[in-house]
Amino acid sequence: MSNYLAIATVTATLQRILQAVIQQDIEGARATTLPPGGISTGAPEVGVNIFLYQISNNPSLANLDSTPNRMKGNPLNRQVAVDLHYMMSCYGNDAELQPQRVLGSIITTLTDKRILTPELIRSTCSDPTFPFLVDSDLADQIQNITIVPVNISLEDLSKAWSVFYQVPYVVSVAYKACLIILEGREAFQRPLPIRDLSPAGIAPFPASPHIEQVSVQGSRFEPITLGSVLIIRGRNLQSQTVEIQIGDLAIAPTSVQDREIVFSLASLSLPAIQAGVQSLQVVHKVASSSPLITNVITSNVLAFVLCPTIVSVTVENLEVIEDNLRSAMAIVQLDVLVREKQKVVLALNEWTVDSPAIYMFDRPPQPSTSSTIEIPIPSITTGEYLVRIRIDGAESQLGVDDDPDSPTYNWYDSPKITIL
Template sequence: MSNYLAIATVTATLQRVLQSVIQQDIEGARATTLPPGGISTGAPEVGVNIFLYQVTSNPSLANYDSTPNRTKGNPLNRQVAIDLFYMMSCYGNDAELQPQRVLGSVVSTLVDKRILTPELIRSTCNDSTFPFLVDSDLADQIQQVHIVPVDISLEDLSKAWSVFYQVPYVLSIAYRACLVIVEGRENFQRALPIRDASPAGLAPFPASPYIEQVVAQGNRFEPIVIGSVMVIRGRNLQSQTVEIHVGDLVISPTSVQDREIVFSLEDMALPQIQAGVQSLQVIHRISSTSPLITNAIASNVMPFILCPTIVNVSVSQLEEIEDNLRSAVIVVQLDVLVREKQKVVLALNEWTSDNPSVYLFDRPPLPSTVSTIEIPITNIKAGEYLVRMRIDGAESKLGVDDDPDSPTYNWYNSPKIVIT
C-alpha cells in the first residue's frame, strides 16, 4: 500500500528511467511530463512527453477493500487498487526521424524496465530533482508495479487527440502501470471478536464434529501422498463410531481423540483415488431406531491436495531427430488415478550440475481414467533426467541421495530416465 504520492511517484520514476536512456541514444533528448498541448511550447526540441491520461480500478483487485477482506485484519486502512494509463508522445525533427528514434528508445527501455523495482522507486524519491516525493512510500508496496504496453485502435487514438487533447497528433504509444495500491488516511475501526456465534448461547448441533486442519503427520509442509499418515485437527471429533470420508472412499481412523484424529492412506489397494484436490469429512455414526434422529452426523468439508508418486517410469519409441536431439514416449505408472479432464504435465530436469536443461511437456486429454500415462516428448537432447509429474498442480516428489559417502549426497536422485 502507498500514500497519496504513489501516482506522482510512478510518473516521476518513468520520467527518470526514460531520461537516463534517451539522452544517450539521441543527443539533446529530454523526458517531460507536460500536457499534450504544451509539447509545442514548453518542451525541448526532441524528446518524449509522458502524460497520464486515464486512471482505472484494477479489475483483478476490484474487491481488495471489500468487507470480508477487511474483517480478516489484513489492511489497517481502506485501500484501492488502480491502474495508470500513460501516453508517451515522441517529438523532434521528422527529417532526421528523431520521433521514431525516440520511440524506439522508449520501447527498448520499457522492455527491460517492465517492473519498477523498489530500488528504482527509492532512487527517484531521493533524487534532488523530485524533492516533493521524499515522503512517498511506494517502494514499500508489496505488489510490484508492472509497465505493459496498451493496444489503442486508430479510431480511439484519433478521438483522443482531436477531441480530448484538441492538438495536432504526435507519434505516440500508450502504456499501463499496474498495479498501484493507494491507502486512505483513516484507520479501519475493528470491533471486539465474537465469543459465541450461536443464538442465545445455544447450538442446534452441539456435538457436530468440526475440522480445522488436515496435515501430514510430523511436518505440516510435507506433501500428502498415498502412504502418508495424516492428522485431522478440530473439535468434537470423538464419538463411538468414526469414519473418514475422502471423496467416495471410507477410511477407518488409527486413533481418535476429541481434538485430533490420526489415519493413514497406506492400506488402500492401489490405485483407488485421483490426484489433486480431495474433499475430507468426519462422519459420526449413531445407533438409533428413531426416525426423528439421523444416524450420521457429518463435519464440514475440508480440502487437501493429494500428490502423485511415480511407481515406475520407462522410455519407449526412442528416435533420433537430428544431432543430439531425440523424440520418445515416456511411460509413467502412478499410484493414483488420472481422470479424463485433469491437466497432466511432465517435467524433465537434466541430472547434471553443468548448465542443466529443463523441459515441460503437456499431455493431451486422456480418453479414460488410468494410472499409467504415455507422454510424447520431442526435441530433447540426450542425457539423464529427473522425472516429475504434475496433475492439476499436484506434483510428485523426488528422491534424495542420503548416503553421506556418495559423491551426489543430498542431491535429488530419483526417479530418473536416460535418453540415449
C-alpha cells in the same frame, strides 16, 4: 467513546480555536456557528461562520459495533463512529480582501492544529462561554480527532450552497472532523457463560464434528501422498463409530480423540483415488432408536491436495532426429488415477551440474481414467533426466540421496530416465 455532547464539543472546539487566531490576524473578526439562513442577521461584519452540514459513518470502524465484538464483551455499550463535515464561510469587506484574509488564517491554523488534543477539548468544556458542555467526555476518547480539508469540486460546492435557500454564496472552505465515537446509553446484556457444550439427553441437532486442519503427521508443511499418515485437528471428533470420508472413499482411523484423529492413506488399494484437490469429512455413525436423532452426522468439508507418486517410468519408441537430439514416448506409472480432463505436465530436469537442460511436456487428451499416462517427448537432447509429474497443480516429489559416503550426497537422485 463519548456521550451525546461529542458533536457539539467538536464544533465548539473548532470555534474556540479559530476565534483565538483570526481576531489577532484581522481586527474585529469573530467565529460563529450560525445556520446559513441566519447569516444575514447574525453573522459578524468580518469573520468566519462554521456550519455543520453533513454527518457520515466512518468506514474504518464500520464493524466496531458488530455482533461478534459485542458478544466478547467489548465494547460494553453500542457504539457508532461518525465523521463531521463543516462548511466554513468567510465574511468581511471585499474591497480590503477581508474574506480571503480570514480564509488564509483558517487554513494556516487548521494546518498546525490538525488534531484536537484532549487538552484543547477539556479547555473548551471548562470555558464559561460553553457551560452546556461541562458534562462532555469527548476528551476521554482513545482515538484522536483529526481535522482534514475536503476537496470539493465546483459542481459539488454549488450543490451544497443551493440547498441553503436564498442564501448568497460567499468564499468557503470545507473541512472534515474524523473520527468521533458516540456511545449509546443502554449497556449490552451479557449472559452467563456456557458450562457444557455437549448435548444433554435427546437433541435434534447434536454437536457435529468440526475440522480445523489436516496435515501430515510430524510435519504440517510436508506434501500429502498416498503413503502419508495424516492428522485431523478440530473439535467434537470422537464418537461411537468414526469414519473418514475422502471423496467416495471411506477410511477407518487408527486413533480417535476429541480434538485429534490419526489415519493413514497407505491402506487404500492402488490406484483408488485421483491426484489433486480432495474433499475430506469426518463421519459419525450413532446408534439411536429415537427418530429425532440422525444416525449419521457429518462434519464440515475441508480440502487438501493429494500429490502423485511416480511408481515407475520407462522410455519407448526412441527415435534419432540428429546427433544429440531424440524423440520418444515417456510412460509413467502413478499410484493415483488421472482423469480425462485433468491438466498433466511432465517436467524433465537434466541430472548434471553443467548447464542442465529443462523440458516441460503436456499430456495429450486421453479417452479414459488411468494410472498409466503416456506423454510424447519430442526434440530432447541425450542425457539423464530427473522426472516429475504435475497434475492440476499437485506435483510428485523427488527422491534424495541420503548416503553420506555417496559423491551425490543430498542431491535429488530419483526417479530418472536416460535418453541415449
